[in-house]
Each structure stands twice: as structure tokens, then as C-alpha cells.
Amino acid sequence: MMKNQILFNPFIYIAGYASLGIGIGIILFTSFIAWMTGTHQVGLLQFRLASDTKWIYFLIDHSLNWIIICLFLFLSGLFFSPSRIRFIDIAGTSAMSRVPMLILPLVRLIPAFRSFQAGYTLNLLVLFIVYGVIVIWSITLLYNAFKVSCNITGQKRVFTFIGALLSAEIITQILLYFIYKH
Amino acid sequence: MKTKSLLLLALLLISILSCSQGFIKLPESKIDSDKLNFAQTFAENYMNASVNGNYYQFKDEAIEQLKNSLTEENQKAVYNQLVSQFGEYLSMEYAETWVDTNDSGTTIFRFKAKFSKSTSVLEIRVVINSDNKIAGFWIKPWSDLLG
Numbered sequence: 001m002m003k004n005q006i007l008f009n010p011f012i013y014i015a016g017y018a019s020l021g022i023g024i025g026i027i028l029f030t031s032f033i034a035w036m037t038g039t040h041q042v043g044l045l046q047f048r049l050a051s052d053t054k055w056i057y058f059l060i061d062h063s064l065n066w067i068i069i070c071l072f073l074f075l076s077g078l079f080f081s082p083s084r085i086r087f088i089d090i091a092g093t094s095a096m097s098r099v100p101m102l103i104l105p106l107v108r109l110i111p112a113f114r115s116f117q118a119g120y121t122l123n124l125l126v127l128f129i130v131y132g133v134i135v136i137w138s139i140t141l142l143y144n145a146f147k148v149s150c151n152i153t154g155q156k157r158v159f160t161f162i163g164a165l166l167s168a169e170i171i172t173q174i175l176l177y178f179i180y181k182h
Numbered sequence: 183m184k185t186k187s188l189l190l191l192a193l194l195l196i197s198i199l200s201c202s203q204g205f206i207k208l209p210e211s212k213i214d215s216d217k218l219n220f221a222q223t224f225a226e227n228y229m230n231a232s233v234n235g236n237y238y239q240f241k242d243e244a245i246e247q248l249k250n251s252l253t254e255e256n257q258k259a260v261y262n263q264l265v266s267q268f269g270e271y272l273s274m275e276y277a278e279t280w281v282d283t284n285d286s287g288t289t290i291f292r293f294k295a296k297f298s299k300s301t302s303v304l305e306i307r308v309v310i311n312s313d314n315k316i317a318g319f320w321i322k323p324w325s326d327l328l329g
Binding site: 038048049050051052053054057114115116117118119124179180 | 204324
């Protein structure tokens, strides 16, 4: 039970500035490994494999998605929560929800996943499966972060969370498109 | 016991993954430096000619189909399109070499190229056939996946 809580809802133990510090550390470290291995994060739902640009762009991939999700969750909390919510809690817990995002760049440190043939290869299939697990884990963490930080209950919580997540995903993808266009 | 089995399974999976490809990436030690020099010299000369507003004049270093498709007009049109999208060509550096596992003698040399307006590097790909002739030449956005 305790193990499950640490994996899926660590925010009952860590929140506020502590989670923000840990979260920012994770984002920086993930961006660095992503740059080393050429693993771009396009929003929350897509990845692209290319060792093609400077570290700063990999940092943008990760931090932009976090900032936008964080803003949308905060706005949802402001409008729908009956309690007073703190931005720092949402910023910290949503940053910490990005822990699973470190896994894909780490997997790509294995030579068989660094640079390989495109198409229906087993390597790519393994990466997709790993990424599927990462996305589910990350969304679960994000949902629990939202639950702990915003105190919205029932169906309203589910729908506001889905709305915020989808809006953030669309905005992130649009912004990344323009950033990478040139 | 469980950990050992998992490790063995992981090793087996990685071995299968490494062997399951039609092309494999060569380690630095196994690269034919003469072939690499040939490919790199061709790519650099081609790009420099384009930058200077000229075109690359093929002799007998490439197969006929490639020579026929990369005419003066086509070379200039392709470069102008690159300039409008990514800016002027600046430089290139060697990235990796792949060989066909089916023993066809085909070697793929991949170079990373910088263009003035692009934040991302592009790929310049030169394919050499078993007769040591250039059989393919592409410029496209870089991907870690050999597509």
C-alpha cells in the first residue's frame, strides 16, 4: 500500500517547495539525458528520436509542457475548487509527475536503442510499449497531483482534469511546432 | 533466481533486437576509411558547388540513374528549396555508417549538416554500392531512426 502510494501518489508525503525543487531537478536531468540520447518529448503523448539540436531545445521540450500543464491545472483549480489553492503546490506536484519521463531517455542509453532502423522493428515496438507505460504512469501521477493540490471532488475533478490536460497538450504541440519551425 | 531469469531474458531480448535489422550500424573500428573519405569528399564538393551557385559535375563516381536525376536544373532547384526552408548550407560532419546485413555490399554514410536558419541539424546521406559508386544522395531532417 505504502509502496503504491510512493509510486502513484507521493504528494501526500511531499508537496510545496520540496516537490518543486525535486521536480525542477528531474526536468533538468531528464533534459540532459534526452539531449545525450536525442529523445525529444513532443507534449505528453508523443516522442521523436533525433540527436539533432542543442541541449536548450530538449530543456524547452520538457519545461514548456510542464509550465503549460501547470497553468491549465491552476486555472481549473481557481475556477472549480471550493478551497483556496496554492500555485506552488500545483507547480511542484506537476513537476514531480514528470519522474517517469526520465525512463525513455535512460532506455535510449542502451546501444540497441540509440540509432536503429525505422519501420516495424522490434526495437521501436519495445520503445512504444515502454512509452505507453510511462504516459499512463505520468498521467496517474498528474491526476493525483491535481487531486491533492486542488481539492475538487467527483466527476467535476475528472472532467476538469481531462479538459486541462487536453488543452495543455494541444497548446504545447502548437508552440513546439513554431519553435522548431526555425 | 527470479532476478537472474529476468537478466537473462533482458540480454536475450537485446541480442534479438541487435540482430533483427536489415542494416546494422558499424562500430568506428570497422569503418572503411577510404569509402568514408570518398563519400565525404563527394558530399562536401556537391554542397560547396551548390553554395557557390554552381552545380556538381558528375564523372564516373556515380551510377547513371543518379547522374540522370541530379541534373544542373535539379541540383539548383533542390538547393534553392533548401535555402528557403533551412537557410544556406554551413558545414557538415560525419555521424555514422550502416551496412546491409544481406551482403549486398551497400554502405550508407550519414553526415550531420548545419544550415543557417535551422535550429536542428539535417542529414546528408550518401549511399555507396558494391561497385564503390555513389548510388544514392539525400538531404533531409536528421532522425536517429534510419528510415
